[in-house]
Amino acid sequence: MTTLLSPTELEGRLRDVGKRRYHSLHPFHRLLHGGKLSFGQIQAWALNRYYYQAMIPVKDSSILARMEEAELRRVWRQRIIDHDGDHEGEGGIARWLVLTDSLGLDRHYVTSLSGLLPATRFAVDAYVHFVREKSLLEAIASSLTEMFSPGIIGERVAGMLKNYDFVSKETLAYFDKRLTQAPRDADFALDYVKQHARTPEQQEAAIRALEFKCDVLWVQLDALYFAYVEPKMAYPGAFVPKEA
Numbered sequence: 001m002t003t004l005l006s007p008t009e010l011e012g013r014l015r016d017v018g019k020r021r022y023h024s025l026h027p028f029h030r031l032l033h034g035g036k037l038s039f040g041q042i043q044a045w046a047l048n049r050y051y052y053q054a055m056i057p058v059k060d061s062s063i064l065a066r067m068e069e070a071e072l073r074r075v076w077r078q079r080i081i082d083h084d085g086d087h088e089g090e091g092g093i094a095r096w097l098v099l100t101d102s103l104g105l106d107r108h109y110v111t112s113l114s115g116l117l118p119a120t121r122f123a124v125d126a127y128v129h130f131v132r133e134k135s136l137l138e139a140i141a142s143s144l145t146e147m148f149s150p151g152i153i154g155e156r157v158a159g160m161l162k163n164y165d166f167v168s169k170e171t172l173a174y175f176d177k178r179l180t181q182a183p184r185d186a187d188f189a190l191d192y193v194k195q196h197a198r199t200p201e202q203q204e205a206a207i208r209a210l211e212f213k214c215d216v217l218w219v220q221l222d223a224l225y226f227a228y229v230e231p232k233m234a235y236p237g238a239f240v241p242k243e244a
Contacts, residue, residue, distance in 0.1 A: 001204040007194040010203050014141075014190070014210055018148040021214040024155070028221040028229065035156050035163025037229075040241020042164070043103045046096075047239050048120040048220065052095045052108050053174075055124050057083045058133045063139050071226045075188055078165045082181050095174040102171035116238035119223035134209065141193045141206035142213040146186035153178055 005013065023029060031037050032045065064080065067073045085091025100110045109115060126205045131139040153175045160167050169176075197203040226233050228241070 001200040004200050005203055010194055013207055014144055017210045021211060022148045023217040023221055025150040026218060026221040028225045033159030038243055040243045041228045043241055044106055044239055045224055046100050046103055047105055047110055047115055048117055048224060050096055050100060050122055051113055051116055052124050053093055055128055059128045062132045066136050079185060092174055099171050099174060107226045117223045117227055117235055117238050120220055123216050130212060137196050138200060138205050138209040140189050141209040142190050144210050145180040145213050150179055150181045
């Protein structure tokens with residue numbers, strides 16, 4: 001990029017990334033939402049996704065530590081509270097564990113991470129390292145996948161409730177909270193990026209950061225698809241559904 005975009009043009013470019021690259025387009029999600037996955041395949045998804053959920057407050061803590069303005073920190077720290085909660089048993093991570101519990105997965109096994117696919121660990125760790133190593137602008141821009149999440153959450157909850165009798169509104173409670181939290185967080189992050197990406201180079205970096213985050217989400221689904229759907233490649237030490 002050599003031409004400075006207006007804030008509105010920049011927002012358009014960022015939203016276009018989601019239209020082209022967000023993981024709602026991945027075949028695994030279409031199978032999940034359409035009722036085409038087996039119980040064991042959904043177990044594998046929930047177990048692997050736990051690691052991503054658990055590391056969100058870790059990456060957000062890295063961003064928080066780099067914010068010099070108290071006003072920014074007060075806003076950003078809410079993301080950590082949303083996932084960690086103020087007390088034991090509260091927050092998004094705890095609600096995700098309710099989901100894995102309901103799917104018959106031993107909680108200690110889930111939190112031990114011993115059943116993760118290697119690509120899940122590598123992708124999530126790459127995201128945490130990206131946030132730590134890149135500029136604050138790029139770190140915040142990478143969170144903008146939240147602009148696109150309400151759509152996929154709506155599809156997921158409706159599709160899973162319709163097609164799987166082993167889930168309920170209670171076990172999918174994690175997603176209810178995200179329908180209000182994600183738009184709030186995305187609005188703040190988008191406003192920050194539009195204000196602080198003041199050169200073509202910074203705008204390009206923000207767009208690339210969002211593309212990277214889309215890649216992080218996409219590759220996790222690639223791993224699930226190849227391990228548990230087609231061609232069902234066995235990974236040493238990874239979770240194996242009983243039906244496999």
